[in-house]
Amino acid sequence: MNPVSRRKFLGAGLGxxxxxxxxxxxGAGYASGVVTPRDDTVNILSKDTQLVRNFNVxxxxxxxxxxxGLIFEQIVRLDTFDGATIKPWxxxxxxxxxxxxxxxxxxxxxxxxxxxxxxxxxxxxxxxELPLKYPELNSSGAGYTGVExxxxxxxxxxxxxxxxxxxxxCTNIVIVPKHLWHRHDPRSWTAPDPVGTGPSLLxxxxxQQYLFRSRKQYWAGSLPMSYVRFPTASExxxxxxxxxxxxxxxxxxxxxxxxxYVDRDPSTFFYAPRPSGGSEGIVFNxxxxxxxxxxxxxxxxxxIDRGVVSTVLADGQQPMTVTNLDDDIYxxxxxxxxxxxxxxxxxxxxxxxLQRGGWSVEAGKLVKDGTSYPVNFRFITDYxxxxxxxxxxADQWQRYLGLxxxxxxxxxxxxxxxxxxxxxxVAYWFCxxxxxxxxxxxxxxxxxxxxxxxxxxxxxPGRWDDHRTKTLMARMRGTEDRATLLRAxxxxxxxxxxxxxxxxxxxxxxxxxxxxxxxxxxxxxxHAPLKVADTTADLVLMLQxxxxxxxx
Amino acid sequence: xxxxxxxxxxxxxxxxxxxxxGWVFLGRRIGFYVVAxxxxxxxxxxxxxxxxxxxxxxxxxxxxxxxxxxxxxxxASIQKIFGQPDANLLQQYGDYLxxxxxxxxxxxTSSYPSPVSDLxxxxxxxxxxxxxxxTVLAFLIGTTVGVVCGWRPGSRLDSVLSPLSTFMAxxxxxxxxxxxxxLFGFELGWFPLAGGYDPNTVFAxxxxxxxxTLKYGFLPAFTIVVSASGGWLLGMRNMTVTTTAEDxxxxxxxxxxxxRRVVFFYAxxxxxxxxxxxxxxxxxxxxxxALLTETVFTYPGVGYLMYHAVSNRDFPVMQGILLMTTLAxxxxxxxxxxxxxxxxxxxxxxxx
Numbered sequence: 001m002n003p004v005s006r007r008k009f010l011g012a013g014l015g016x017x018x019x020x021x022x023x024x025x026x027g028a029g030y031a032s033g034v035v036t037p038r039d040d041t042v043n044i045l046s047k048d049t050q051l052v053r054n055f056n057v058x059x060x061x062x063x064x065x066x067x068x069g070l071i072f073e074q075i076v077r078l079d080t081f082d083g084a085t086i087k088p089w090x091x092x093x094x095x096x097x098x099x100x101x102x103x104x105x106x107x108x109x110x111x112x113x114x115x116x117x118x119x120x121x122x123x124x125x126x127x128x129e130l131p132l133k134y135p136e137l138n139s140s141g142a143g144y145t146g147v148e149x150x151x152x153x154x155x156x157x158x159x160x161x162x163x164x165x166x167x168x169x170c171t172n173i174v175i176v177p178k179h180l181w182h183r184h185d186p187r188s189w190t191a192p193d194p195v196g197t198g199p200s201l202l203x204x205x206x207x208q209q210y211l212f213r214s215r216k217q218y219w220a221g222s223l224p225m226s227y228v229r230f231p232t233a234s235e236x237x238x239x240x241x242x243x244x245x246x247x248x249x250x251x252x253x254x255x256x257x258x259x260x261y262v263d264r265d266p267s268t269f270f271y272a273p274r275p276s277g278g279s280e281g282i283v284f285n286x287x288x289x290x291x292x293x294x295x296x297x298x299x300x301x302x303x304i305d306r307g308v309v310s311t312v313l314a315d316g317q318q319p320m321t322v323t324n325l326d327d328d329i330y331x332x333x334x335x336x337x338x339x340x341x342x343x344x345x346x347x348x349x350x351x352x353x354l355q356r357g358g359w360s361v362e363a364g365k366l367v368k369d370g371t372s373y374p375v376n377f378r379f380i381t382d383y384x385x386x387x388x389x390x391x392x393x394a395d396q397w398q399r400y401l402g403l404x405x406x407x408x409x410x411x412x413x414x415x416x417x418x419x420x421x422x423x424x425x426v427a428y429w430f431c432x433x434x435x436x437x438x439x440x441x442x443x444x445x446x447x448x449x450x451x452x453x454x455x456x457x458x459x460x461p462g463r464w465d466d467h468r469t470k471t472l473m474a475r476m477r478g479t480e481d482r483a484t485l486l487r488a489x490x491x492x493x494x495x496x497x498x499x500x501x502x503x504x505x506x507x508x509x510x511x512x513x514x515x516x517x518x519x520x521x522x523x524x525x526x527h528a529p530l531k532v533a534d535t536t537a538d539l540v541l542m543l544q545x546x547x548x549x550x551x552x
Numbered sequence: 553x554x555x556x557x558x559x560x561x562x563x564x565x566x567x568x569x570x571x572x573x574g575w576v577f578l579g580r581r582i583g584f585y586v587v588a589x590x591x592x593x594x595x596x597x598x599x600x601x602x603x604x605x606x607x608x609x610x611x612x613x614x615x616x617x618x619x620x621x622x623x624x625x626x627x628a629s630i631q632k633i634f635g636q637p638d639a640n641l642l643q644q645y646g647d648y649l650x651x652x653x654x655x656x657x658x659x660x661t662s663s664y665p666s667p668v669s670d671l672x673x674x675x676x677x678x679x680x681x682x683x684x685x686x687t688v689l690a691f692l693i694g695t696t697v698g699v700v701c702g703w704r705p706g707s708r709l710d711s712v713l714s715p716l717s718t719f720m721a722x723x724x725x726x727x728x729x730x731x732x733x734x735l736f737g738f739e740l741g742w743f744p745l746a747g748g749y750d751p752n753t754v755f756a757x758x759x760x761x762x763x764x765t766l767k768y769g770f771l772p773a774f775t776i777v778v779s780a781s782g783g784w785l786l787g788m789r790n791m792t793v794t795t796t797a798e799d800x801x802x803x804x805x806x807x808x809x810x811x812r813r814v815v816f817f818y819a820x821x822x823x824x825x826x827x828x829x830x831x832x833x834x835x836x837x838x839x840x841x842a843l844l845t846e847t848v849f850t851y852p853g854v855g856y857l858m859y860h861a862v863s864n865r866d867f868p869v870m871q872g873i874l875l876m877t878t879l880a881x882x883x884x885x886x887x888x889x890x891x892x893x894x895x896x897x898x899x900x901x902x903x904x
Contacts, residue, residue, distance in 0.1 A: 035752045036752070049850060049856065049860070050663070050671075050852075050856065050857060050860050052660075052663040052666050052670070052671060052674075053666075054663055054664075054665075054666045056665065059663075059664045059665060060611070060629075060630065060633045060634070060664055061611070061660075061661065061662050061663050061664040135632065135633070136633050136664075138629050138632075138633070139626065139629050139630055139633060143625050166623075166625070168623060169623055169625055169626070172626070187665060188659070188665045189665070190665060190666055204751075206749075206751050207674050207675070207852045208746075208747045208748065208749070208751045208850075208852055209751040211751075231746070231747070231751060232746070232747075232850055233745065233746035233747075233850045234746065234847055234848065234850045236730070236733075236848070237733070237745045237746040237848075237849070237850050238746075240733070240734070240737065240738045240745050241745050241746065243738075244738065244741075244745065246745070380613060382613060382863070411605065411863070412605075412609065412610050412613035412614065412863060413603075413604075413605030413606065413607075413609050413610040413613075413863065413864070413865045414604050414605035414609060415609060415613060416608075416609040416612045416613055417605065417606060417608070417609045430616050435623060439623060442623075442624065443622075443623060443624050449624055456631060458624040458625070458627040458628040458631065459624035459627065
């Protein structure tokens with residue numbers, strides 16, 4: 001080959017590469033970017049680092065992101081800090097009928113989509129029917145079996161059984177415009193130019209950020225900032241961007257946040273996660289020894305120093321109370337004896353419990369009647385905090401009871417399936433929630449959710465099977481009478497504290513790393529009525545109350 | 553003279569033989585690549601399905617990590633939608649092949665219902681730009697400096713650069729990347745902390761946008777080049793040291809050729825051959841992206857897309873990326889096979 005042809009060859013290769021690049025660039029043409037004034041823009045971290053132009057809010061994948069709240073709105077919302085109650089949003093009210101088997105929603109007056117179309121009961125009915133018509137879009141678990149439009153303002157949901165306690169699932173119903181959606185197949189349509197009732201319009205999209213512009217007319221009162229921006233960043237970069245003032249809010253857990261962030265300038269930087277209502281704790285496989293013995297469970301609970309777990313983790317999560325119901329959120333529901341009570345470290349008590357059950361510890365294992373049982377403790381490897389929490393607990397069980405704990409880390413894609421099918425001994429788990437007292441216990445220990453070992457459960461992973469629990473839960477399901485609910489809630493608290501079907505360890509967190517350089521009035525006080533959030537109506541309410549910082 | 557005449561006399565019958573053997577050779581090569589492509593396609597289909605776990609579990613875990621408090625009804629729905637596909641493996645395989653024949657990569661499960669081709673199309677330009685440029689740069693820089701170091705081993709330059717490049721090649725990449733991000737991005741504020749371009753400029757249309765890709769891409773590119781060129785440098789240096797001892801280099805020197813000519817056209821040209829083989833493979837794996845870089849700098853490329861797909865058990869996206877990567881390696885191999893002939897006359901078929 002002579003030099004000329006070689007040069008030709010190289011030239012052709014370079015040309016081909018350049019063409020390829022140009023072609024790719026053309027294919028990726030998105031909405032144009034907009035430069036927004038920093039002091040009129042709120043910047044919130046998008047924890048999704050793979051943004052896709054997919055605003056099909058009924059898509060079961062987890063990318064709805066901030067468009068759920070800013071563009072598409074819920075019919076009702078959960079008010080976490082008002083006792084985890086349901087409040088009106090796009091629906092101005094609701095009423096149960098037929099013994100809890102029918103639920104009628106009233107459409108709020110004067111609602112308009114961002115394209116000017118008024119919102120009607122037809123839009124409500126269309127949106128509510130989507131998950132029924134297309135099971136692949138029913139990711140929210142809508143439990144109703146029928147939808148009926150009553151008149152221009154009212155729509156009725158029909159359930160097969162009394163569903164007073166399922167109102168919480170209706171927070172997942174969002175209203176989409178029928179006049180735009182009915183032309184597409186929602187199973188394959190990505191709604192690239194979203195139109196909804198929310199306070200914002202999509203002003204820009206790229207694989208790196210969402211940009212929303214505030215509407216002038218919005219039924220709940222327009223937002224005080226012109227733009228809300230959601231850039232993506234890894235958590236490590238996000239921390240630097242928080243300090244740098246490029247972000248106003250990141251809902252991330254920040255181990256050592258006080259020392260590494262707040263202490264730099266406490267008047268600007270804020271990080272103090274508020275309890276989310278749920279907890280991180282330990283569930284047992286209650287179908288087999290030694291975990292089916294209440295003495296063993298009590299002993300293990302007593303041998304945990306939750307204060308130390310919290311200090312070592314240092315991300316702001318606090319020891320969880322014995323009832324697994326948060327003191328602030330559930331203050332009206334708690335038994336006086338248990339309010340604010342955390343199980344203290346009680347080594348002597350723990351040893352006594354083991355003795356009472358006839359157990360001893362030999363060679364690091366639990367032994368009874370000549371049979372010995374190892375402690376296999378599973379946790380999810382994808383959550384960095386859980387590595388720390390489980391390691392500290394394992395260390396304490398070793399230190400105080402002499403148990404050798406086998407810590408087994410498992411990837412997210414197999415973990416839930418493993419535990420939910422009962423293929424475990426002891427596992428670290430999300431326990432409880434702020435969805436109301438009934439839901440907080442229902443998902444964890446309602447015997448009605450019990451399925452045989454080997455079959456994947458949707459709740460009650462430990463297979464708790466207790467007659468009293470069953471009765472109380474059924475009673476709560478069938479009523480909306482406050483006094484009955486309160487009595488049942490008290491009964492459930494006694495069961496949880498005395499029988500220890502699971503062990504609450506640390507409270508879950510509402511993560512809230514905030515930089516107050518540009519925006520103030522964040523809902524961060526100890527009894528703030530609103531919630532720091534990056535999605536849903538909570539996000540809208542938080543944004544409505546923000547004020548420009550002085551001198552910004 | 554006789555020895556010169558002999559090959560000439562023998563060349564006639566050999567040429568006619570090589571006419572048929574050339575076709576056989578080509579057929580064999582093509583056959584090899586077809587079989588390799590088919591096994592790649594089949595493995596792409598099988599491997600994700602042999603992994604334990606289901607998309608449903610991944611979706612649930614991801615939602616819970618974000619703070620979602622799912623009710624049992626929601627969990628039941630997600631399990632139903634994202635559970636393991638029910639159809640038997642053979643039928644799924646058949647469907648997959650039919651899909652591929654229509655150039656349809658399917659629909660992502662973790663970004664349902666976005667087509668896989670959209671997701672890859674969104675990430676690919678960035679990976680080509682970043683990893684492509686840096687692979688070529690690292691190769692060129694590393695190889696050139698390697699020649700200079702290898703030509704005079706023990707010189708001042710060599711005694712500084714060789715240990716330094718060993719060090720750079722040995723230090724874990726993520727450490728270099730995090731350090732660079734902290735120093736140049738945060739402490740000095742010279743470069744942005746995350747992203748592949750300024751999200752506030754008009755996409756792909758303005759000079760400002762392309763300028764921003766340079767600004768955003770510099771730090772990730774710099775760290776890759778710094779880490780990767782060390783390996784090229786060492787390889788080239790050591791090969792050059794070996795070739796400088798060869799007789800033909802001595803001869804070239806004895807002929808009084810300029811030392812630049814001796815270095816680059818006699819020593820380096822022979823020393824570069826093994827480098828070139830590795831370079832062809834590196835080019836093939838560009839499409840796989842650079843996971844660590846993309847993670848640290850939140851760079852919107854294929855590596856991160858793949859990571860996301862694997863951790864969410866998003867089979868269609870995994871298949872799409874694996875397919876693209878394996879086919880790219882095959883193509884790069886094919887090109888390397890062909891171009892090697894141009895670089896090294898010894899590998900050309902006799903008689904041409």
